Amino acid sequence: MDSELSIVLFLLIVFAACCCSSSSATYHHDPAVVGYSQEDVALPSRILELFSSWSVKHSKVYVTPKEKVRRYEVFRQNLKHIVETNRRNGSYWLGLNQFADVAHEEFKAGYLGLSTGLAGAGGRPRAPTTAFRYEAAVDLPWEVDWRKKGAVTPVKNQGRCGSCWAFSTVAAVEGINQMVTGRLESLSEQELMDCDGTLDHGCGGGLMDFAYAYIVGNQGIHTDADYPYLMEEGDCKEKQPHSKVVTISGYEDVPENSEVSLLKALAHQPVSVGIAAGSRDFQFYKG
Ligand SMILES: *[C@@H]1O[C@H](CO)[C@@H](O)[C@H](O)[C@H]1NC(C)=O
Numbered sequence: 574m575d576s577e578l579s580i581v582l583f584l585l586i587v588f589a590a591c592c593c594s595s596s597s598a599t600y601h602h603d604p605a606v607v608g609y610s611q612e613d614v615a616l617p618s619r620i621l622e623l624f625s626s627w628s629v630k631h632s633k634v635y636v637t638p639k640e641k642v643r644r645y646e647v648f649r650q651n652l653k654h655i656v657e658t659n660r661r662n663g664s665y666w667l668g669l670n671q672f673a674d675v676a677h678e679e680f681k682a683g684y685l686g687l688s689t690g691l692a693g694a695g696g697r698p699r700a701p702t703t704a705f706r707y708e709a710a711v712d713l714p715w716e717v718d719w720r721k722k723g724a725v726t727p728v729k730n731q732g733r734c735g736s737c738w739a740f741s742t743v744a745a746v747e748g749i750n751q752m753v754t755g756r757l758e759s760l761s762e763q764e765l766m767d768c769d770g771t772l773d774h775g776c777g778g779g780l781m782d783f784a785y786a787y788i789v790g791n792q793g794i795h796t797d798a799d800y801p802y803l804m805e806e807g808d809c810k811e812k813q814p815h816s817k818v819v820t821i822s823g824y825e826d827v828p829e830n831s832e833v834s835l836l837k838a839l840a841h842q843p844v845s846v847g848i849a850a851g852s853r854d855f856q857f858y859k860g
Contacts, residue, residue, distance in 0.1 A: 729744075738765075747760050
């Protein structure tokens with residue numbers, strides 16, 4: 574379990590009814606969606622052309638011809654995986670993105686960072702309370718889109734750093750802060766990276782539970798503007814004067830293995846979620 578790595582997704586949107594449109598199979602093969610056409614993948618010469626146009630689109634620069642050849646080979650293998658997966662017309666599709674020249678082992682080492690083993694022999698840390706506050710919730714809405722209610726900041730990018738735990742924590746605090754105060758403030762992942770170092774480890778991974786505990790103990794977290802993201806760990810600068818601070822009074826765990834509980838919680842507020850993302854399909858997930 575210690576080596577299990579996950580990407581953290583922050584779920585604000587609940588689709589109570591999942592609609593499978595009859596035209597969804599076309600998305601699996603739409604060049605505008607997946608980033609290649611069936612002609613592109615039919616011939617080696619076309620794959621090379623596709624690699625060139627993809628490299629330009631993503632501003633890829635390879636320092637040596639040898640490196641370019643190596644990256645092309647990784648690209649070709651990844652493309653093969655994407656094409657084969659999409660041909661199965663499953664419930665999701667993959668596409669060429671900025672990670673198409675990154676080997677899967679390299680991707681896992683560089684971008685995932687939920688450390689489920691951090692709590693040591695005691696297992697996953699538990700929030701301090703036991704009662705689930707939404708247990709009695711009834712008449713749940715068919716859907717909730719917290720973006721429409723102004724509780725979600727634009728998508729951020731953690732970059733090449735296992736800091737998903739900080740982004741998940743911050744996004745949930747941004748959401749609850751907007752719901753309570755009416756103000757949407759983008760908050761600082763970097764502060765958690767630099768200052769919450771007892772059990773969390775910056776780019777080396779962490780857990781949201783510890784980060785919430787840090788914010789409670791620290792009596793707040795600074796804004797992104799005051800404490801911007803650097804994509805690497807730095808010295809803790811939490812004692813900045815004149816900077817705005819958003820705080821939370823506590824945090825709770827949703828009861829384990831209960832989708833109904835998750836639904837009840839999400840209907841009322843943001844929830845931090847970790848998913849096991851150590852599969853190649855997550856690297857290229859498109860829709
Ligand atoms: C997948 O969808 C495409 C386009 O709709 C279709 O041509 C193809 O036969 C389908 N493949 C399978 C395995 O169902």
